[in-house]
Amino acid sequence: xxxxxxxxxxxxxxxxxxxxxxxxxxxxxxxxxxxxxxxxxxxxxxxxxxxxxxxxxxxxxxxxxxxxxxxxxxxxxxxxxxxxxxxxxxxxxxxxxxxxxxxxxxxxxxxxxxxxxxxxxxxxxxxxxxxxxxxxxxxxxxxxxxxxxxxxxxxxxxxxxxxxxxxxxxxxxxxxxxxxxxxxxxxxxxxxxxxxxxxxxxxxxxxxxxxxxxxxxxxxxxxxxxxxxxxxxxxxxxxxxxxxxxxxxxxxxxxxxxxxxxxxxxxxxxxxxxxxxxxxxxxxxxxxxxxxxxxxxxxxxxxxxxxxxxxxxxxxxxxxxxxxxxxxxxxxxxxxxxxxxxxxxxxxxxxxxxxxxxxxxxxxxxxxxxxxxxxxxxxxxxxxxxxxxxxxxxxxxxxxxxxxxxxxxxxxxxxxxxxxxxxxxxxxxxxxxxxxxxxxxxxxxxxxxxxxxxxxxxxxxxxxxxxxxxxxxxxxxxxxxxxxxxxxxxxxxxxxxxxxxxxxxxxxxxxxxxxxxxxxxxxxxxxxxxxxxxxxxxxxxxxxxxxxxxxxxxxxxxxxxxxxxxxxxxxxxxxxxxxxxxxxxxxxxxxxxxxxxxxxxxxxxxxxxxxxxxxxxxxxxxxxxxxxxxxxxxxxxxxxxxxxxxxxxxxxxxxxxxxxxxxxxxxxxxxxxxxxxxxxxxxxxxxxxxxxxxxxxxxxxxxxxxxxxxxxxxxxxxxxxxxxxxx
Amino acid sequence: xxxxxxxxxxxxxxxxxxxxxxxxxxxxxxxxxxxxxxxxxxxxxxxxxxxxxxxxxxxxxxxxxxxxxxxxxxxxxxxxxxxxxxxxxxxxxxxxxxxxxxxxxxxxx
Numbered sequence: 001x002x003x004x005x006x007x008x009x010x011x012x013x014x015x016x017x018x019x020x021x022x023x024x025x026x027x028x029x030x031x032x033x034x035x036x037x038x039x040x041x042x043x044x045x046x047x048x049x050x051x052x053x054x055x056x057x058x059x060x061x062x063x064x065x066x067x068x069x070x071x072x073x074x075x076x077x078x079x080x081x082x083x084x085x086x087x088x089x090x091x092x093x094x095x096x097x098x099x100x101x102x103x104x105x106x107x108x109x110x111x112x113x114x115x116x117x118x119x120x121x122x123x124x125x126x127x128x129x130x131x132x133x134x135x136x137x138x139x140x141x142x143x144x145x146x147x148x149x150x151x152x153x154x155x156x157x158x159x160x161x162x163x164x165x166x167x168x169x170x171x172x173x174x175x176x177x178x179x180x181x182x183x184x185x186x187x188x189x190x191x192x193x194x195x196x197x198x199x200x201x202x203x204x205x206x207x208x209x210x211x212x213x214x215x216x217x218x219x220x221x222x223x224x225x226x227x228x229x230x231x232x233x234x235x236x237x238x239x240x241x242x243x244x245x246x247x248x249x250x251x252x253x254x255x256x257x258x259x260x261x262x263x264x265x266x267x268x269x270x271x272x273x274x275x276x277x278x279x280x281x282x283x284x285x286x287x288x289x290x291x292x293x294x295x296x297x298x299x300x301x302x303x304x305x306x307x308x309x310x311x312x313x314x315x316x317x318x319x320x321x322x323x324x325x326x327x328x329x330x331x332x333x334x335x336x337x338x339x340x341x342x343x344x345x346x347x348x349x350x351x352x353x354x355x356x357x358x359x360x361x362x363x364x365x366x367x368x369x370x371x372x373x374x375x376x377x378x379x380x381x382x383x384x385x386x387x388x389x390x391x392x393x394x395x396x397x398x399x400x401x402x403x404x405x406x407x408x409x410x411x412x413x414x415x416x417x418x419x420x421x422x423x424x425x426x427x428x429x430x431x432x433x434x435x436x437x438x439x440x441x442x443x444x445x446x447x448x449x450x451x452x453x454x455x456x457x458x459x460x461x462x463x464x465x466x467x468x469x470x471x472x473x474x475x476x477x478x479x480x481x482x483x484x485x486x487x488x489x490x491x492x493x494x495x496x497x498x499x500x501x502x503x504x505x506x507x508x509x510x511x512x513x514x515x516x517x518x519x520x521x522x523x524x525x526x527x528x529x530x531x532x533x534x535x536x537x538x539x540x541x542x543x544x545x546x547x548x549x550x551x552x553x554x555x556x557x558x559x560x561x562x563x564x565x566x567x568x569x570x571x572x573x574x575x576x577x578x579x580x581x582x583x584x585x586x587x588x589x590x591x592x593x594x595x596x597x598x599x600x601x602x603x604x605x606x607x608x609x610x611x612x613x614x615x616x617x618x619x620x621x622x623x624x625x626x627x628x629x630x631x632x633x634x635x636x637x638x639x640x641x642x643x644x645x646x647x648x649x650x651x652x653x654x655x656x657x658x659x660x661x662x663x664x665x666x667x668x669x670x671x672x673x674x675x676x677x678x679x680x681x682x683x684x685x686x687x688x689x690x691x692x693x694x695x696x697x698x699x700x701x702x703x704x705x706x707x708x709x710x711x712x713x714x715x716x717x718x719x720x721x722x723x724x725x726x727x
Numbered sequence: 728x729x730x731x732x733x734x735x736x737x738x739x740x741x742x743x744x745x746x747x748x749x750x751x752x753x754x755x756x757x758x759x760x761x762x763x764x765x766x767x768x769x770x771x772x773x774x775x776x777x778x779x780x781x782x783x784x785x786x787x788x789x790x791x792x793x794x795x796x797x798x799x800x801x802x803x804x805x806x807x808x809x810x811x812x813x814x815x816x817x818x819x820x821x822x823x824x825x826x827x828x829x830x831x832x833x834x835x836x
Contacts, residue, residue: 696832698760702751 005065010073012058013094016051016106017141023047024134031127044130045113048137052110055102062099063531070095072210074147086206091147093211096535097370101144101304104374108296108381109137111513115385116288118509119392123286129169133292136162140297143304148210149198149227152308156194156265156301160187163298167285179284186278190268197261200254205230211308228311231255251314259317262309263324270302270354273328277611280335280347287388290343294350295381303357303373310366322362322452326470329355333477334605337484338593340586341398342387345485349424350380352478356445356471363467365448368441371532375437375524379423382517386417389506389514390489394499400488401586402499407490409503412511414490416518421486423521425479425571437525446471476574483578492583736777744770757816757826761809768805772798 023044031040062068074091113133120129139162142155168180210227235246235255246252266272271279279299283290293299306313306321313321332351339345353376360369391398393410407414419436426442428435449468456464494500505511528535581588593602604610635641640648647655743766750763779794816826823830 698828698831699752706748706752 002065005061006071009058009061009094009099010071010092012054012061013092013098013102013145016054016058016102017138017145019047019051019054020106020109020134020138020141024131024138027127027131027134031131035127037126040127041113041117041130044134045110045117048106048110048113048134051137051141052103052106055099055106058094059099059103062094062096063535068096072147074210077150080206088150089148089210090151092145093147094145097304097307098144100370100374100535101300102141104377105137105140105144105296105300108377108517109133109140109292111516112288112292112381112385115291115388115510115513116286118507119288119388120286121507125169129166129286132162132165132169133288136166136292136297140301143301146211149201152211152305153194153198156269156305157191159269159298159301160184160191163187163282163293166289166293167282169286169289170284173284176284179278179281182281183278186271186275187268190265190275193261193264193267197258197264200258200261201227204234204254204258227309231312248312248314251316255312256314256316259309259313260320263306263313263317263321266302266306266358267324268302269305270299270358271351272302272324272354272358273331274611276328276332276351277608277615279351280344280608283341283343283347287343287384287391290347291381291384291388294347294384295377299350299354300373300377303354303361303369306358306361307366307370310361318362318364319456320362322359322449322467325355325357325359325362326467327355328352329359329474330470331609333474333481334601335608336481337477338602338605340400342390342400342403342485342489343384343398345400345481346380346383346387349383349478349481352474353380353424356442356474359467359471360445360448363445363449363452365445365452367532368444368448371525372438372441372445374528375423375441375521378517378524379420379437379521382416382420382514382521383424385510385514385517386413386420389413389510392506392510393503395502397496397499400485402496403489403494404492404496404585405490405494405500406503409500410490410505412505413514416514417486417490419518420521421482425482425575426475427571427575435525436522440525442471442475446475476570479571479574480578483575484582487579487582488585491579492585495585733777733781736773736781740770740773740777743767743773755827755829757812757819757828760828761812761816764812765805765809768801768808772801775801 027035027040027044035043071094072091073094074089076087077090078088080086080088113130116129116133120126123129136159139155139158143152143159146152146155164180164184167183168176170176171180205227235248235252238252239246244250248255268275279294282293285293329352332348332355336345336348336352339348353372357369357372357376360366360372389410390403390406390413393406393413394403397403423436423438426435426438428439446468449471453464453467456467593599607613636644636648637646638649640646640651646652747763747766747768747770750766751760752763754760754763775794775797777794779791779797783791783794819831820826
């Protein structure tokens with residue numbers, strides 16, 4: 001890999017990351033006032049397109065390089081106290097995982113921008129929406145390119161913030177308010193775990209928290225500075241001190257704890273059990289937001305983090321990750337089967353698919369987990385965009401029971417939805433290895449879990465089989481619930497004639513991204529599978545210690561493919577069953593859910609396994625109770641209430657000052673104002689008195705004139721007379 | 728038969744003056760007031776002529792005519808004053824559509 005190639009990749013990635021930030025800043029500052037709707041939206045979309053182009057160039061340069069090596073480019077950022085040479089770094093880590101995810105994130109974001117131009121048309125805060133969307137993309141790109149855990153955490157929180165802004169974009173309504181708050185709180189709970197894990201590593205590794213690269217070792221000078229190398233050093237030192245030989249297979253407790261704690265951050269962001277409840281509620285946001293949150297950005301961040309810290313996860317942490325993924329994928333699939341809101345069905349299917357990825361990471365199927373992340377991003381983004389087109393056509397009706405027969409009105413959307421249904425279902429041609437994206441990724445994952453199940457058999461006994469049984473069964477359940485939603489929406493007779501009569505296809509800015517994504521959903525897997533095995537792979541020295549992953553070469557996974565998902569055309573049977581059963585609406589299924597064992601399951605799934613209720617009872621009420629006590633203390637002790645014995649710390653002095661002020665006020669009103677007003681009154685009454693002498697009538701003046709003249713004459717004459725009479 | 732003297736002329740003058748003052752004071756019509764003013768002026772003129780005849784008396788080069796001269800001046804001034812007054816009334820009429828002096832009370836405080 002020549003220095004020129006390295007520089008090209010580095011510059012492209014930095015440019016692709018910063019361009020959305022720039023467009024977002026411009027839109028926030030002058031979008032509404034100067035740029036207007038058209039320039040703002042298309043400007044943001046084109047900036048995103050340019051970002052995508054740069055990411056593609058970086059990927060192409062990476063693929064063409066002879067021996068691609070991870071690029072670490074860093075600058076000192078924050079000095080670490082108590083460590084003279086230690087710095088927290090700000091920089092760019094570019095390896096195969098980074099360049100691939102850059103293309104995925106920027107590409108999907110570009111299509112979502114394009115889609116939003118049509119979907120958000122007529123919204124009051126149109127320009128602001130694009131600013132948030134670009135900022136959201138920037139923060140996700142920032143996560144993917146971050147060199148250190150510190151930098152990743154900053155971007156991680158920015159994802160949380162922008163998702164809050166986007167989910168609550170229509171904050172005038174109650175639903176989005178609550179949903180954005182819920183997403184925020186759930187993510188904070190996960191982030192608390194992230195901070196704990198970060199703290200353990202920061203303390204143990206003296207602040208060296210650079211992320212390990214996925215593929216290939218960094219050049220020798222760099223390899224020691226990453227977390228992985230640092231942990232190996234610390235383990236060696238501790239082994240000498242304690243006398244026990246620590247390694248990744250025999251780790252000290254703090255390493256397992258750090259891995260699990262960091263994974264809690266991923267639980268929050270990727271909406272895994274038990275913090276999954278925010279993701280279905282996030283449906284309250286505009287549909288473009290759902291489509292990007294559920295595919296490329298937010299939920300992908302958790303999977304990315306887990307994949308990034310994968311080399312430092314210990315076997316115990318792996319088991320924890322796999323268990324969480326297994327629970328999520330089974331539970332979410334059950335809920336997806338009973339929901340009637342189209343966006344909620346898709347939301348729970350996202351949860352289920354994320355469960356696959358997390359389970360795969362826990363089970364050691366590293367590259368197939370990321371493969372599923374990429375393929376899932378395309379078809380799930382497309383499914384959400386289709387649902388947006390349907391909702392747009394149905395005048396914001398989201399209940400599938402009101403749909404039916406829309407296939408005749410929305411041919412393009414129907415086509416896209418069907419293609420993506422096949423993709424998520426893992427459709428394949430029977431008895432061959434040809435299928436579309438979900439087929440390859442899920443088979444790889446199931447193969448990985450089979451291996452993991454065997455590896456864990458010794459430790460867990462019969463329960464270890466759940467690790468592969470779960471995902472295999474859920475793969476068929478996935479086909480069923482996707483077929484159900486397809487059948488309810490597009491096939492059968494129209495159940496709401498009014499809605500059906502007014503349905504119409506969306507504008508081209510919405511249809512074009514849908515078609516692109518549908519094409520990607522079909523093409524990605526066969527197209528990139530060939531080089532994926534070499535592209536996304538944990539480098540040998542890092543895998544060597546991992547017993548659970550040792551037998552997980554990709555060749556094995558691909559051979560195993562033929563044995564699991566392909567069995568007996570099962571997916572076609574499930575597809576047909578799902579379609580036929582829901583062709584007449586809910587008529588058939590409403591009878592089935594009354595059969596005894598099913599009715600209980602139905603009731604549980606329909607109530608989302610009572611998670612919201614449990615959280616309400618145990619967490620929300622607890623906090624409400626604490627808040628009540630704190631509020632009472634604040635109100636009566638600190639503030640104090642007038643008329644009680646204790647006047648309070650705030651109101652007591654206030655009362656005293658009020659009384660003093662009243663006295664001063666009285667003096668001011670009576671004495672000072674009295675003097676001032678007295679003078680004014682005296683002047684006024686004097687003026688009134690004198691005013692009477694000036695009636696403004698000529699005659700009065702003349703009379704006065706003559707009277708005065710007569711008086712003067714009289715005085716003068718009498719004086720003269722007196723003088724004359726005094727000789 | 729009694730001798731007509733200065734006293735009689737002064738009495739006439741006083742009557743005319745009083746009539747003029749009364750007119751000025753009672754009339755609301757501006758023309759009436761002007762007439763009253765003319766009466767006052769002419770009362771003064773009567774005095775001038777009368778005192779010239781009875782008090783000033785004879786000069787060395789014949790009878791003195793100073794009073795008569797002043798009377799003529801007074802008449803001239805009265806004529807000028809009438810002209811100005813009429814001009815004032817005209818303006819007054821333009822402003823108030825009336826020559827009632829009661830209307831001119833805008834300076835009243």
